Amino acid sequence: MSLSAKNILISKLKANGITDESVLDAFLKCERHKFLPSVMAHLAYEDTALHIGFGQTISQPTTVAIMTQSARIRKGDRVLEVGTGSGFQAAILAEMGAKVFTIEREYDLHIQSRDRLEKLGYSVHTKWGDGSIGWNEFAPYDAILVTAGSPTIPTSLKNQLAEGGRLIIPVGDRESQKMLIITKINSSNFETEEIPEFKFVPLLGKDGWKRR
DSSP states (O other): OOOHHHHHHHHHHHTOOOOOOHHHHHHHHSOGGSOOOGGGGGGSSSOOOOEEEETEEEHHHHHHHHHHHHHHHHHTEEEEOOOOSSSSHHHHHHHHOOEEEEEEESSHHHHHHHHHHHHHTOOOOEEEEGGOOOOGGOOEEEEEEEESSSSSOOOHHHHHHEEEEEEEEEEOSSEEEEEEEEEEEEETTEEEEEEEEEEOOOOOOOOOOOOO
């Protein structure tokens, strides 16, 4: 893919309010076309969500960038991603120097993304399981990014935040969500900001949506 296609995408991200240079630099370094089926690679640097099979999507680049910027990632941060999908968001976090832990519910998708991330040289901890309950073994996390829409804020995810940590999660119904940015002040106090309006695939699991 040409550098010009990436630069056009970077310009779109800037126009959509992305100012964090570390986020923009990660997008320049990360090869989004390598996270898509080959027949869709020509669409990789369009600012749009794309289907990757298994009822899942690779999120719109602007959405990935907003979530990442909102998490205020610093090098060395311990970050949990709920919903590995294609592995692109995990790769962006890794490019920023985060220690990344990511969970995927769909087994075949988990295997694909795990193998892809390994092949591309990303050192990411992957797991097949129910992301709605987090990954307590490696908590606390400086940031948790949930890449699927939830009906509520899972208590388990809030509990797995470090003090000062940020949970980025879309919450709403199955058709529309608000992006919540939840900062943990201490064990009983949280601050919440919100950004409308998004549409994610549903977060399935014990503390998310149930399958229809």
